[in-house]
Amino acid sequence: MARRNPSMSGGSAEAPVALALGAARRTVARFPLHVAIIGLMVLWSVPTIALLVSSFREPTAIASSGWWNAIKEPFDLTVGNYQSVLEKQGMARAFVNSIIITVPSTVLVILVAALAAYAFAWMKFPARNLLFLLMVALLVVPVQMTLIPVLRLYTDVTVDAELPLLGGRIFGTSSYVGIWVAHTAYGLPFAIYLLRNFFGSLPRDLFESAYLDGASDVGVFFRIVLPLSMPAISALAIFQFLWVWNDLLVALILLGDPTLAPMTLKITSLVSSFGTNYQVLTAAAFISMALPLFIFFALQRYFVQGILAGAVKG
Amino acid sequence: MLGRRWWTPWLWLAPALALLGVFLVYPVVDTLRRSFLDERSKNFVGLDNYRFIIDNPQPLVSDTHSALLNNVMWLTLFTAITVSLGLIIAVLAGRVRYEAVAKSAIFIPMAISFVAASVIWRFMYEFNSDIGTANAAVTSLGGDATAWLQNTNAPQTWLTDAGPDTLPRPIQINNLALVMVGVWMWTGFAMIVLSAGLKGISTEVLEAARVDGANEWQIFWRVIIPIMSPTIVVVATTLVIQGLKKFDLVWVMTGGRFKTDVVATLFYKEAFRIGDFGVGAALAVVLLLWVLPIMVISIRRFQFQEETR
Amino acid sequence: MARVNFDHVTKRFDNVVAVNDFSLEIPDREFLALVGPSGCGKSTTLRLLAGLEEISEGDIYIGDRLVNNVAAKDRDIAMVFQSYALYPHMSVYDNMAFGLSLRKLPKEDIGHRVHEAAQILGIEDLLKRKPRQLSGGQRQRVALGRAIVRDPAAFLLDEPLSNLDAKLRVQTRAELSKLHQRLGATFIYVTHDQVEAMTMATRIAVMNEGLLQQVGAPQELYDWPDNVFVAGFIGSPSMNFFEAKVAGSQEGMHLDTGIFRVPVPASRVNDLLSYLGKEIIFGIRPENICDPECQPASADAAPVTAQVDVTELMGSEVFLHLVAGGKLFMARVDPRTRARPGQEIRVEFDMGHMHAFDPQTEEAIRSKEKGQPSRGQAG
Numbered sequence A: 001m002a003r004r005n006p007s008m009s010g011g012s013a014e015a016p017v018a019l020a021l022g023a024a025r026r027t028v029a030r031f032p033l034h035v036a037i038i039g040l041m042v043l044w045s046v047p048t049i050a051l052l053v054s055s056f057r058e059p060t061a062i063a064s065s066g067w068w069n070a071i072k073e074p075f076d077l078t079v080g081n082y083q084s085v086l087e088k089q090g091m092a093r094a095f096v097n098s099i100i101i102t103v104p105s106t107v108l109v110i111l112v113a114a115l116a117a118y119a120f121a122w123m124k125f126p127a128r129n130l131l132f133l134l135m136v137a138l139l140v141v142p143v144q145m146t147l148i149p150v151l152r153l154y155t156d157v158t159v160d161a162e163l164p165l166l167g168g169r170i171f172g173t174s175s176y177v178g179i180w181v182a183h184t185a186y187g188l189p190f191a192i193y194l195l196r197n198f199f200g201s202l203p204r205d206l207f208e209s210a211y212l213d214g215a216s217d218v219g220v221f222f223r224i225v226l227p228l229s230m231p232a233i234s235a236l237a238i239f240q241f242l243w244v245w246n247d248l249l250v251a252l253i254l255l256g257d258p259t260l261a262p263m264t265l266k267i268t269s270l271v272s273s274f275g276t277n278y279q280v281l282t283a284a285a286f287i288s289m290a291l292p293l294f295i296f297f298a299l300q301r302y303f304v305q306g307i308l309a310g311a312v313k314g
Numbered sequence B: 001m002l003g004r005r006w007w008t009p010w011l012w013l014a015p016a017l018a019l020l021g022v023f024l025v026y027p028v029v030d031t032l033r034r035s036f037l038d039e040r041s042k043n044f045v046g047l048d049n050y051r052f053i054i055d056n057p058q059p060l061v062s063d064t065h066s067a068l069l070n071n072v073m074w075l076t077l078f079t080a081i082t083v084s085l086g087l088i089i090a091v092l093a094g095r096v097r098y099e100a101v102a103k104s105a106i107f108i109p110m111a112i113s114f115v116a117a118s119v120i121w122r123f124m125y126e127f128n129s130d131i132g133t134a135n136a137a138v139t140s141l142g143g144d145a146t147a148w149l150q151n152t153n154a155p156q157t158w159l160t161d162a163g164p165d166t167l168p169r170p171i172q173i174n175n176l177a178l179v180m181v182g183v184w185m186w187t188g189f190a191m192i193v194l195s196a197g198l199k200g201i202s203t204e205v206l207e208a209a210r211v212d213g214a215n216e217w218q219i220f221w222r223v224i225i226p227i228m229s230p231t232i233v234v235v236a237t238t239l240v241i242q243g244l245k246k247f248d249l250v251w252v253m254t255g256g257r258f259k260t261d262v263v264a265t266l267f268y269k270e271a272f273r274i275g276d277f278g279v280g281a282a283l284a285v286v287l288l289l290w291v292l293p294i295m296v297i298s299i300r301r302f303q304f305q306e307e308t309r
Numbered sequence C: 001m002a003r004v005n006f007d008h009v010t011k012r013f014d015n016v017v018a019v020n021d022f023s024l025e026i027p028d029r030e031f032l033a034l035v036g037p038s039g040c041g042k043s044t045t046l047r048l049l050a051g052l053e054e055i056s057e058g059d060i061y062i063g064d065r066l067v068n069n070v071a072a073k074d075r076d077i078a079m080v081f082q083s084y085a086l087y088p089h090m091s092v093y094d095n096m097a098f099g100l101s102l103r104k105l106p107k108e109d110i111g112h113r114v115h116e117a118a119q120i121l122g123i124e125d126l127l128k129r130k131p132r133q134l135s136g137g138q139r140q141r142v143a144l145g146r147a148i149v150r151d152p153a154a155f156l157l158d159e160p161l162s163n164l165d166a167k168l169r170v171q172t173r174a175e176l177s178k179l180h181q182r183l184g185a186t187f188i189y190v191t192h193d194q195v196e197a198m199t200m201a202t203r204i205a206v207m208n209e210g211l212l213q214q215v216g217a218p219q220e221l222y223d224w225p226d227n228v229f230v231a232g233f234i235g236s237p238s239m240n241f242f243e244a245k246v247a248g249s250q251e252g253m254h255l256d257t258g259i260f261r262v263p264v265p266a267s268r269v270n271d272l273l274s275y276l277g278k279e280i281i282f283g284i285r286p287e288n289i290c291d292p293e294c295q296p297a298s299a300d301a302a303p304v305t306a307q308v309d310v311t312e313l314m315g316s317e318v319f320l321h322l323v324a325g326g327k328l329f330m331a332r333v334d335p336r337t338r339a340r341p342g343q344e345i346r347v348e349f350d351m352g353h354m355h356a357f358d359p360q361t362e363e364a365i366r367s368k369e370k371g372q373p374s375r376g377q378a379g
């Protein structure tokens, strides 16, 4: 440093002091930053912590004192709420059902939406923007508005078959396929919107280079677009997974068969058969949160890296 | 691209078009048709159902005016707060070592099932300050407890001991309390999408700005925000629409009582409780119309993106 | 094999005509440099050939095949982009192997070809890295390598050196020339740096505002520019232009600029005969203006006095910025010159190398039998 820039050498004795001062100043300057972040973290966690603490309390305790009292003495915590959820007949099956319903719905949405988003972002065809906007506009349609017409349609086209893997029915009400398709459709407007935006921001040169390398649209889609879109796709996967996983309404209307019921349905039925014992919900909430949270942590690294770095010269 | 057949794009779009057609477009068309029919969807009644919404003849059963006003409040307040918080957290959390922990804390509410969340928020907003966290916090700071979900007064009347009620109607304490629940649940969404956009900004751009002498504040407003604007628009649009069709939260927390109804809950009440399908359908159509201005804005933006990439 | 033929090609974007009635034949194995100022349509021409843009009018042939409607991937062409366009999620090896694996080549074959290309370019050590872990020069090599492994009929290069430092540029320039000889493929090279074009190309095509101005060997363009644009664009520093009147008679013809008078050499009198008494644009390159004190005068030397404004020492030569009668012009002289700013000096115009252009058409004034370089067709 000093050799390259002789005018600096005079100050070299002071450098360590200045450096230490600078570090200290930076720490002080960053103090409000930490306060802000930690403040928000605490604020956001209070309801969750309240839920967590309540899930370990007796129903009478929940109804008579605030959750913060449980952290004081005497500790009267219980795992009773968790027991009553886990011991419920068919809860394991419901957990499996939730997975069977959620995973294909999530994969399907990403696939169908990505195909459409690719066409919207990188192909030219008449009325492209208009069609895209109409699709996005469908975001505004409330699901409860569509359920009656869809249910009527489903009862007309229900296809029975001895296929235990698909829940005894190929399509229609009380079939896995039926609910996969429905969840996929409801998730599409947002998914197309998000992915089209992301695809549209990828550098054009990459696509053209791949076309010249001999890639077809399918090749570009699977080997360039999808790998590069992992941040957007993993974010979308998390949202769609959560929305389907926590869905009650669609399952309630379209899944009549209790053996196919997901956890949300099972848990709600638990509550009603116990009367208004909402405390089991608190335990159920944590049990059903486990898997989505695991997925969130598994995918988190994808939004943390800037994957496009180095693609094109600055 | 050359050599692409004219029907190739349609092939790529076909699955999406088919699904959307059956599950969303067909119900919308069906609803549109029913909005011109009577409550049993038998006879044509012209614009009667829409007149009902405008005239608000039964304010005690279904207060259409307050529902419309509440919708405005939801889509502005809810969107503004959620987007700003999401952006602030996305930007700030990126600068500390515990980024992952901070983001997880904000994200977790999204993972809690809605039914469970509503249970805990009812306890948070409980009037009895021995049980209700919010009132416990307020009273321990020397304030007065309030019935968060029932109080239809404007916030300043409570803060200033029943001073003049000047804010417009929808800014009610209970509405704000509901919006805060929505914000709590959706900030994680905004944060994640915005973080993804933020990670896409090349560090060279930020370094260039720093070398040019910009401080962090200027970098945020003059570099990060403009580069992020497409992502911000995606998030804001999604949240506006969420705010617009907000149903579950209001339905579970208050059932639309105490003037907290929004258009979606009123639609549900009319269609499935009161049994007037015509008015219900008309309310749903009104909900759909709100999206038009959003579309006009988006159309411009996408043309712009086309030109600049 | 890879003869490329543009036949009256036009490309319009909405209201911009990016390429205008462009006709050019590029024989196999040629190294053609496409030069011109920014925005003149060089990249667009290349993209039309690559199949990345649709042609508005005209035809493009590769070999004998009409490719107007052939998809980019079926044209057997490789392109090195202005931005390199490396696939950021793939290693250097995978970037280079991508095109081959799409063509379903056997694994060993791919490995062999990638390693061979990497060896040619000296990037064998980088094969496992991702593009973001490379320097600009290394990325440029990878982009080249990606084209080389494909063994295409033609290479299209869009300003591939614009991101490199001066030294690396000179070095890569030489390497590219060698590569061209070694591969024996057609190279079409876009640049706005005419030094690059002069040093590497077998022929240069000059474009301006979408129009092809002139095609020819570098020396040909330098010696016989077809018009004022080409004359000014090729050569550095660029040619000096003066408005001048052709005066005198067939025996004693001279040019009168109003500032100075210079004789027309006998060899050029015939060309200018029809302009006697009329205005022309007179052009002379800075290297054809010399300081008589340190250089023996040539046969056609004509003295002109001028004021020295600025001197730029370039090492082996000096650029003199001169002013005469309010008109600025440049001379490129021997570094031993004693000219200093503010001085009045006498320089000599080597009229044997004069250029003359019609002021209306800006075309060169030149008699037919001068071996005029043909325009638009392979020389």
Ligand SMILES: Nc1ncnc2c1ncn2[C@@H]1O[C@H](COP(=O)(O)OP(=O)(O)OP(=O)(O)O)[C@@H](O)[C@H]1O
Pocket: C013, C014, C016, C017, C018, C036, C037, C038, C039, C040, C041, C042, C043, C044, C045, C192
């Ligand atoms: N997609 C497009 N839409 C509209 N106009 C375009 C498009 N691409 C290029 N042009 C216009 O066509 C003209 C030629 O552009 P081109 O990129 O070929 O220039 P260039 O010679 O490569 O310039 P440079 O040396 O700066 O790269 C420019 O005026 C440009 O604005």
Ligand SMILES: [Mg+2]
Pocket: C042, C043, C044, C082, C158
């Ligand atoms: Mg260019």
